[in-house]
Amino acid sequence: MRLPAPIQKRYQRWLARRLPRAPVVVLNQRRIFIFPTGYGFFYLGVACLLFVGGINYENNLILSLSFLLASLFLVAILHTYRNLSGLGLRNGDSESGYAGESGSLGVTLFSEHRDHHCIWLKWEGQSGQQISVLTGTESTLWLNLALPRRGRVLAPRLKVESMFPLGLLRTWSYVSLEHFCLAWPSPQASRDCPAEGGAETVQLVSSGKPGNEEFRGLRAYVAGDSLRRIDWKGYARGIGLNTKLFEEPAGGRLWLNWDALEGVGTEQRLSILCYWVLMLDQQQQPYGLKLPGMTLAPDTGDSHRLRALDALAAYPEFG
Amino acid sequence: MRVYQVPTHTRLWLVITIIACSLPQLVRGPAWQAGLLGLVLLIRALGDRQRMRMPGRWLRGLMMVSVVALTWFSFGRIYGPEAGVALLVSLFSLKYLEVVRQRDAYVVIVLGYFVCATALLFDRGPGLFAYVLLCMMLLTTCLVGINHSDTGARSWGHLRRGAVMSLQAIPVMLVLFVLVPRVAPLWNMRIDSGQARTGMSDSMAPGEISELSRSSELAFRVSFDGPAPPGAERYWRGLTLSHFDGRTWQQAMPRGMDRKDYLYQAGDKEPDWYRALMTAERGEGYRYQVIMEPTQRQWLFAMKVPVLEQGDAGLARDMRLVANDPVADSIGYTVTSYPDLVRAVPLSEEERSLMLSLPDRDVGRRARGLAQQWRLDADNPGQVVNQALRYFRQQPFYYTLRPPPLPVDPIDEFLFVSRRGFCEHYASSFTFMMRAAGIPARVVVGYQGGEPNALGSHLLIRQYDAHAWSEVWLDGQGWVRVDPTAAVAPDRIEDGLRAALSGSEYDLESLAALQSFANSGLMGRLRQWGDYVDFQWQNWVLGYNSQSQMQLLRQMLGSASPLRIALALLAGITLLLGLYMLVLLRQDRGYRQNPMEREFWRLHQRVSRLQGQPLDAGVTPGQLAERISERWPRASQAASQWALQYQQALYNPSVTTDRVRLRHLRRLRNRLYKLLD
Numbered sequence: 001m002r003l004p005a006p007i008q009k010r011y012q013r014w015l016a017r018r019l020p021r022a023p024v025v026v027l028n029q030r031r032i033f034i035f036p037t038g039y040g041f042f043y044l045g046v047a048c049l050l051f052v053g054g055i056n057y058e059n060n061l062i063l064s065l066s067f068l069l070a071s072l073f074l075v076a077i078l079h080t081y082r083n084l085s086g087l088g089l090r091n092g093d094s095e096s097g098y099a100g101e102s103g104s105l106g107v108t109l110f111s112e113h114r115d116h117h118c119i120w121l122k123w124e125g126q127s128g129q130q131i132s133v134l135t136g137t138e139s140t141l142w143l144n145l146a147l148p149r150r151g152r153v154l155a156p157r158l159k160v161e162s163m164f165p166l167g168l169l170r171t172w173s174y175v176s177l178e179h180f181c182l183a184w185p186s187p188q189a190s191r192d193c194p195a196e197g198g199a200e201t202v203q204l205v206s207s208g209k210p211g212n213e214e215f216r217g218l219r220a221y222v223a224g225d226s227l228r229r230i231d232w233k234g235y236a237r238g239i240g241l242n243t244k245l246f247e248e249p250a251g252g253r254l255w256l257n258w259d260a261l262e263g264v265g266t267e268q269r270l271s272i273l274c275y276w277v278l279m280l281d282q283q284q285q286p287y288g289l290k291l292p293g294m295t296l297a298p299d300t301g302d303s304h305r306l307r308a309l310d311a312l313a314a315y316p317e318f319g
Numbered sequence: 320m321r322v323y324q325v326p327t328h329t330r331l332w333l334v335i336t337i338i339a340c341s342l343p344q345l346v347r348g349p350a351w352q353a354g355l356l357g358l359v360l361l362i363r364a365l366g367d368r369q370r371m372r373m374p375g376r377w378l379r380g381l382m383m384v385s386v387v388a389l390t391w392f393s394f395g396r397i398y399g400p401e402a403g404v405a406l407l408v409s410l411f412s413l414k415y416l417e418v419v420r421q422r423d424a425y426v427v428i429v430l431g432y433f434v435c436a437t438a439l440l441f442d443r444g445p446g447l448f449a450y451v452l453l454c455m456m457l458l459t460t461c462l463v464g465i466n467h468s469d470t471g472a473r474s475w476g477h478l479r480r481g482a483v484m485s486l487q488a489i490p491v492m493l494v495l496f497v498l499v500p501r502v503a504p505l506w507n508m509r510i511d512s513g514q515a516r517t518g519m520s521d522s523m524a525p526g527e528i529s530e531l532s533r534s535s536e537l538a539f540r541v542s543f544d545g546p547a548p549p550g551a552e553r554y555w556r557g558l559t560l561s562h563f564d565g566r567t568w569q570q571a572m573p574r575g576m577d578r579k580d581y582l583y584q585a586g587d588k589e590p591d592w593y594r595a596l597m598t599a600e601r602g603e604g605y606r607y608q609v610i611m612e613p614t615q616r617q618w619l620f621a622m623k624v625p626v627l628e629q630g631d632a633g634l635a636r637d638m639r640l641v642a643n644d645p646v647a648d649s650i651g652y653t654v655t656s657y658p659d660l661v662r663a664v665p666l667s668e669e670e671r672s673l674m675l676s677l678p679d680r681d682v683g684r685r686a687r688g689l690a691q692q693w694r695l696d697a698d699n700p701g702q703v704v705n706q707a708l709r710y711f712r713q714q715p716f717y718y719t720l721r722p723p724p725l726p727v728d729p730i731d732e733f734l735f736v737s738r739r740g741f742c743e744h745y746a747s748s749f750t751f752m753m754r755a756a757g758i759p760a761r762v763v764v765g766y767q768g769g770e771p772n773a774l775g776s777h778l779l780i781r782q783y784d785a786h787a788w789s790e791v792w793l794d795g796q797g798w799v800r801v802d803p804t805a806a807v808a809p810d811r812i813e814d815g816l817r818a819a820l821s822g823s824e825y826d827l828e829s830l831a832a833l834q835s836f837a838n839s840g841l842m843g844r845l846r847q848w849g850d851y852v853d854f855q856w857q858n859w860v861l862g863y864n865s866q867s868q869m870q871l872l873r874q875m876l877g878s879a880s881p882l883r884i885a886l887a888l889l890a891g892i893t894l895l896l897g898l899y900m901l902v903l904l905r906q907d908r909g910y911r912q913n914p915m916e917r918e919f920w921r922l923h924q925r926v927s928r929l930q931g932q933p934l935d936a937g938v939t940p941g942q943l944a945e946r947i948s949e950r951w952p953r954a955s956q957a958a959s960q961w962a963l964q965y966q967q968a969l970y971n972p973s974v975t976t977d978r979v980r981l982r983h984l985r986r987l988r989n990r991l992y993k994l995l996d
Contacts (some may be wrong), residue, residue, distance in 0.1 A: 039425055046429055050436050056504045058648070060861055061439040061448050064496050068455055069432065071491035074896060075484050082903050118468050132469050165480055166459070167425075167466040 015157070021176040024090040027160065031173045032084050034077065040168035044073060073168055080169040083162050087116045087133065089175050092140045096182040096313065098274075099150040103181040107158065110138040118164040123156050124174075147183035150267060150313060155179040182313040187278055188271035194260035195276070195287070218242040224303030228284055253298045254280070255288045256308075270312050277312070281305040294318045325424045328474045329464030330367065333424065334360060336457040337415055340431045343438040343447065344408040349393040352405065355386065356412040363416060374416065382413060404437040424465045431458045443649075445856045456485040487899055494891040498872075498884060501865040523560055523764055523787060524567040529720050529741040532816060534782035538766055539611040539620055540854050542777035548605055548622070550768050551812050554788065554800060555620040555780060557765035559637040561673050563754075565682035566729055568747060568762045573669035582641055584633035592636055595663055596624070602659030610651045610857045617642045620765055620780075622656040623800070624664070629653040629866055637761075638664060638798070651862035662797045666759060674759035674792065683730035683751055690755035700758045700793055704801055707752055711745065711806040714738065718808035742811070745803040746787040759792035763800075768815045773844070774851040783816050914981055915969060919943075922961070922988055926950075929995055940965045947995070954994035961987045 003011065019031060036044070047069035054063030092106025107121065111133045121141055122128025131141050147153050161172040218231055221241035231242045256276055261269045273289070280287045281300070288298035289308050293316065296308055311318060325333070338356070345353045366373040374382070386409040387397060394402035411430045418424055435451045435458075460481030467477065539555075547553075562571035572581055583593045606628070609620060619632055619640040630652025632640045638661070640654070666674075677687075693706045717739045725732040725744075730751050733744050740748075746762050753760035767786035769778035788802040805812045872879040876887055923943060927934045930950055938946070944962035948955030964984055968976045 042425075042429070046432055050432070052505065053436065055502050057440065058504060058864075059439060059443070060496075060863055061443055061451075062436045064448075064492060064860075065432070065436050065439065065451065065455070067492045067495035067499065068452070068485075068488055070495060071488035072455075072459060072484060074491055074892065075487045075899065078896060078899055078903055079480075079484060085904065117472075118466065130468060164466050165463045165484070167421075167462060 015174055016176070019157075019174050019176055021178045023178040024088065025175045025177065026086065026088040027084050027173050027175075029081075029085065031175075032081060032171055033173065034081055034169055034171040036168060037163060037170045040073070040170075043069065043168050047073070072166070076166045076168050079165055080162070080171045082114070083116055083164050084119070084160065084171045084173060086113050087111055087119065087160070089158075089160065089177065091177055091179045092142075094179065094181045095142075096184055096310065097147050098186045099147050099183040100186050102144050102146045103153070103183065104142045104144045105155055105177075105179055105181050106140050106142050107177065107179075108138055108140045109133045111135055116162070118162055120159075120161045122159050122161070124159055128159070128161070145181050147181060150183050150185045150270060152180045152314065152317075153183050155181070182310055184309045184313045185267065185270040185274040187275035188268060189275055190272045193276055193279075194257055194269075194272060196255050196257055196260060217245050219245055224301060226284065226301030226304075229300070253288060254285065255290050255298070256280075257290045258292055259290070266315075270315060274309065274312050277305060277308045291315055325418060325421060325465055326468060326470065326472065328470075328472050329424075329461060329467070329477065331474060332457065332461050332464050332477060333415065333418070333427065334363075336431060336454070336461050337411065337427070339457055340434045340438075340454045341408050341411060343442070343450070344404060344434070347441065348405050348408070349389075351389050351393070352409060352412075355409055359412045359416050379413070379416060382416075386410075386413065400437075400440060404440070407437060408434055421465050424461065428458050428461055428465075431461075443861055445852055445860075448860075452485070452489075456481055459485050491892060491895050494888070494895065496863075497868075498888045498891065500881075500884060501863075501868055503865070522567050522569045523743055523747070523762060528743045528764070528785050528787055529722065531785040532720060532741070532783045536782045537612050538780045538782055538784065539609050540777050540779055540857070541607050541609050541769065542854070542858070544606040544608075547607075547771075547778065550815075551805075553768055553778075554622060554763075554786075554802075555766040555769075556623060556639050556763050557618050557620050558763070559639065559790070560762040560764060562676070563678055563747075563751065565678040568750075571673060573667065573673045575669050576667075580636075582633050582635045584641075584643065585631075587633075590636075592665055593634065595665065596634075596660060599660060599663035601626075601657045604655040604657040606653070606655040608651060608653045608858070610649060610854065610862060611646060612649050614646045617645050619646070619652065621654045623658060624660040625654045625656050626660075627652065627654055629870075636664070636670075649857055649861060651858065651867075661799075664797055666792050666797075671759050671792075674761055675754050675757065677751070677754050682728055683734075683748075683755070684728075685731045686734050686748065686752055687755040689734075690752040693752075694756040700756075700791070703756045703758060704753070704791060704793075704799075707749055708801070708803060708806040711749075711803050716740070716745075716807045718742075718804065718811060742804040743787045745807060746789050749801065749803040750789045753789065753791050761790050763788050763790055767802075767812065770815065772851055772854070773847040776851060777854050779850060915965075915976060918981065918984055918988070919965065922991070925992065925995070940969075947991070951995055954991060957987065957991045957994055961991055 025031070047066045050062055050066035050069065054060070054066055088110045090108050090110070092108040094106065095104045097103035109116075109119070109121075109131060113135065115135055116133045118130055118132055120128040120130050121143065123143065123145070129141055129143065131139055133139055143158075145153065145155070155177050158175045158177060159172055160175055161170060163170050218234070219242065221230060221243050225243040229244050231244050234240075234242055256273055258269060258273070261272060264272070277287070277289070281304075284300055286298045286300045287308075289296040289311060291311060294311055296304075296311060338360075341352070341356055345356065362371070362374065365371045387406070390397050390402055390406050390409070394405065396402050397406060407430070411427070411434050414423070414427050414430060418427055431454070435454050438447065438451060460477045463480045463484075464472075464474070464477040541555075558570060560568035560570055562569045572578070579587060580590045583590055589597075604626075605622065611619065619642055621640050624638045625634070625640050627634070627640060630650070632642045632652060635641050640652070642650070677683075689710075690703075690707075693703050697703045697706060715738055718741070719739050720741060722733075722740045722744060723737045725737065729744075730748050733740055734748050743764075750760045750762050764785070764787045766780045766784040767788070768784050769780040770784075771778055786804070788800060788804065790798045790800055793799050802812060869879050872884060872887075876883045919940065923934055923938070926943065926947060934943070934946065940962040944955075944958040947958040961984070964987060967974045968980050968984065974980065
C-alpha cells in the first residue's frame with residue numbers, strides 16, 4: 001500500500017522523531033506496533049461465522065466455541081507482543097565494499113529475559129532473514145546492504161518483525177541503528193600514476209617486477225602485516241611467525257597524491273586513487289597516501305590497504 | 320520470497336489433531352469415514368518417507384468424487400446436517416493429503432474449527448464439550464507449530480505454548496459467554512437432532528404406559544426453589560384425555576369451543592377463564608424449574624395449577640402448559656404451581672357434556688350398572704368416588720407391569736375378570752365408572768413421583784415414573800385429583816414403581832432392567848454425580864438464554880442496559896488481559912542480579928542502613944571492608960576476609976563460583992553481621 005507523497009513524508013518524519021537513531025535499542029511498547037495479519041482477519045471471520053451459527057442453531061456450545069476463538073485472538077495479542085518486547089539490538093561489525101556493489105552490516109541481537117522466536121529482520125522493502133534469540137544469548141546476523149555511492153552509507157531503518165506464536169498478528173518495530181557501512185570508491189583505471197617520489201614509478205609498475213628492495217631482516221609478526229611478507233619458510237622450520245623487512249626502495253618513498261590529479265572531479269579523483277592503491281598493493285609496492293587533511297605514511301600490507309581505502313571512502317570527513 | 324513449508328516437528332501434531340477432531344464423527348458416522356482417514360494418513364506417512372509418490376491432482380479429484388458418492392450412498396443426500404457434517408469431516412481428512420505449505424496447514428486448521436463446532440450439533444454433553452476444548456488446544460498447538468520455523472524446535476514446546484494460551488483464553492471466553500448479549504436467531508435453522516425417544520403419546524390405550532415403564536430414560540428434571548412437596552403429592556400433569564372410544568382415551572376439545580378460547584398464548588386476547596384464574600386468590604405455591612428432554616411434542620409437564628414464570632408456553636383450559644413449538648431440544652422453564660387455584664377454573668356446559676360422554680352401549684355394561692347403583696345409594700358425588708376406591712381396595716385387584724390382554728371389553732374384563740392391571744387400567748376404568756355415575760371425569764397422563772439426586776439439588780423424573788390418574792369435577796371443589804392406583808398399590812405413589820413391584824415375582828423379569836438404576840454402591844454414587852453435573856450443565860450452560868441472561872445481568876449489574884453491559888465486558892476483558900500482561904511481562908522489570916551481585920548488595924545495603932547514611936554505589940568490595948573496619952574495628956578481620964573471598968570468587972580464574980563458594984560467602988557475611996551490631 002502506498003500512501004500519497006505528502007502523507008508518506010509526514011509519516012517518515014513522525015517515525016524518525018519517534019524512533020531516533022541509537023547504537024543500542026531495546027524494543028519496548030513505545031517502539032512496537034501490532035496489527036492482525038491476513039490470516040488473523042480470516043480467523044476472526046471464522047469466529048464470526050461460528051457466532052452466527054451458534055445464534056441460529058440456538059446452541060450455546062457453538063457460541064462459546066466462537067468466544068474461545070475470539071479470546072485466543074486476544075491472548076495472542078499479548079503473546080505476539082511479548083515475543084518482540086525486550087529484544088535488544090546493537091551494532092555489530094560492518095563489512096565495507098566498493099560503491100555500486102554491496103557491503104554488509106552486522107546486527108547483534110541480545111535477550112536478557114526471555115526467548116524470542118522467529119524474528120525477521122529486513123531493510124525496508126527487501127526480503128529478510130530469520131533468527132531466534134534465546135534467553136541470555138547473543139546472535140549476530142549479517143545483512144547485505146546495497147552501496148549506491150561512495151562514502152558513509154548509514155544503516156537504513158531496519159524492520160524487526162515477528163508473527164510468532166500463532167501467526168494471527170504481526171508485530172513489528174523500526175530500528176534505526178547508529179551504524180554505517182563504508183563504501184569505497186569504485187576503482188577507475190588510469191594510465192598515469194598520481195604519484196610523486198620517483199619518475200621510475202610508472203615504468204616500474206608497468207614492468208610489473210617487484211623486488212627492487214633489499215632484504216634487511218626479520219621481525220616478529222604483528223597483526224595486519226601483509227601475508228605475502230611472512231617468512232613462511234622460517235615458520236615451517238618452527239621459528240615462529242616473522243615478517244620480512246626490506247630496505248626502502250631506491251627511488252625513495254612513493255606517495256599517491258590528491259593534488260597530482262588536479263582538474264579532475266572529486267569522485268573521479270578518489271576512484272583513480274583507489275585503482276592505484278589496489279594496483280600498488282598487488283605489486284607489494286609500499287605507498288603512502290596524501291589527501292587534503294589526512295596523510296597515510298607509506299607501508300604495505302592488507303591492513304594498510306584497508307586503511308587507505310577507508311580513508312578514500314571517508315573523504316572528506318575522517319573520523 | 321522463501322516458500323514456507325510446514326515444519327517436520329509439527330507434522331505429528333497435525334496428524335494427532337486431525338484424528339482427535341474427526342473422532343466424534345468417526346464414532347457416529349458411517350465406517351468408511353474411518354477407512355478414508357486411515358488411508359489418507361497412510362499415504363501421507365509413506366509419501367513423507369519418500370516410499371511412494373504423493374497422489375496427483377487427478378487421483379485426489381477421484382477421491383473427492385468417491386467421497387461425495389459414498390456420502391450420497393450413506394445418507395441419500397449430500398446436504399442436511401448429518402450428510403453435511405460427514406462431508407465436512409471427509410474433506411478435512413482429504414485436505415491433509417495436500418498439505419505442503421503453511422497456507423495449506425492454515426486451511427486444515429480452520430476446517431478443524433468447523434469440524435469441532437459441528438460435533439457440538441449432535442451432542443451437547445459436558446463430556447463432549449471438554450473433549451472439543453481439548454481439540455481446540457491441539458489446533459492451537461498446530462498453529463504454534465506451523466509458525467515456529469526454527470528447524471530445531473521441540474515438539475513438546477508447541478504443546479506447552481498451545482496449552483498455556485488455551486488456558487488463558489478460557490476465562491476470557493467465560494466473560495464473553497456470560498456478558499455478550501444473546502441475539503434472536505437470524506433465520507430458522509433448527510435441526511432435528513434425532514433425539515425423539517420414548518415418551519408419552521397423545522392417547523392412552525391399555526398397555527401403552529406399562530410399555531413406557533420399562534424404560535429408565537430421563538424424562539425431565541426439576542429443581543425446587545423452596546421445599547419440595549412430598550412424593551405422594553408430586554403429580555406432573557402432561558395431558559388430559561377426555562374422549563373414550565371404548566379402548567383408547569384421547570385428547571379432545573369440547574364441541575363448539577374455539578381453540579383460541581381453549582388455549583391462551585402470550586399476546587392473544589385473554590379468554591374469560593384465564594382472566595378469572597389470574598385474578599383469583601392464589602394461596603401458597605411451589606416454585607420450581609423444569610429442564611425437559613426433547614419429546615418432539617408440544618406439551619410440557621407441571622404440577623397443578625401452573626403459572627409460568629420464565630419460558631415460552633401457553634396455558635390450556637385444562638390447566639396444563641403447551642409449548643409454542645414441539646420440544647426438539649432440551650428446554651428449561653420456571654413455573655410456580657398453586658394447588659388452591661384449581662377452584663377458580665370453571666366448568667362450562669360444553670365441557671360438562673364432553674366429560675360425561677361414554678362410548679356405545681357395548682362397552683362396560685356391568686361397570687355402568689355398578690356405577691349407577693353406587694350413585695343411587697350415595698347422597699353426593701364424593702361418596703361415589705369413595706365407594707369406587709373402596710371397591711378397588713377390597714376386591715382382589717393386583718398392580719402389575721404385565722397385565723393379561725383384554726381383547727374384548729377393556730372395562731368389564733378388567734373390573735370383573737382379570738383384575739390385574741397397571742395404572743392406565745385403573746385410571747381408565749375409574750374414569751369410565753365416574754362418567755357412568757354422572758360425575759364429570761377425565762384421565763390425566765403424566766409422571767408421578769421422581770427420585771431425588773443424592774446431592775440434593777433436584778429431582779429426576781424418568782420414563783418409568785409415567786403414570787395415569789383421574790380427575791373428577793366436584794361442585795365447590797373444582798377438578799379433584801383421584802388416583803385409583805393409590806388404592807391398589809399405595810407403594811407406587813409413595814415410593815415409586817420399583818418399590819411397588821419388588822414383592823411380585825411375576826414382574827421380577829421386567830424389573831431387572833430397572834434395578835440397574837438403583838442408587839447403590841460406587842456406581843450409584845458416580846451416576847448421581849454424573850447426573851448432578853449434567854443437570855447443572857443443562858441449567859447453567861445449555862439453558863443460558865436471553866431471558867436468564869437478562870435476569871442474571873440485572874442481579875449482577877443492577878440494570879441490564881446496553882451501556883452497562885458494554886462497560887462490564889470491557890472491564891472484565893481488560894482486567895483479565897491486564898493480569899496476563901503482568902504475568903507474561905513480569906521479567907521485563909529491571910535488571911536481574913546474579914547471585915554474586917546480590918551477595919555484594921546485601922552487605923552494601925546492611926552497612927548503609929546501620930551507619931545511617933547511604934554508601935556510594937561505586938565502592939569496591941575492598942573499600943566496603945575498609946569502611947566497615949573504620950566504623951566497627953572489631954569486625955575488621957571478618958570484613959577483610961569476606962572481601963578477599965569475594966574478590967577471589969569474582970576475579971580469580973582458578974576459583975569457580977559454584978554453590979559451595981556462594982554458601983561459604985554467605986556464611987562469612989552472616990558472621991560479619993553479628994559483629995556489626
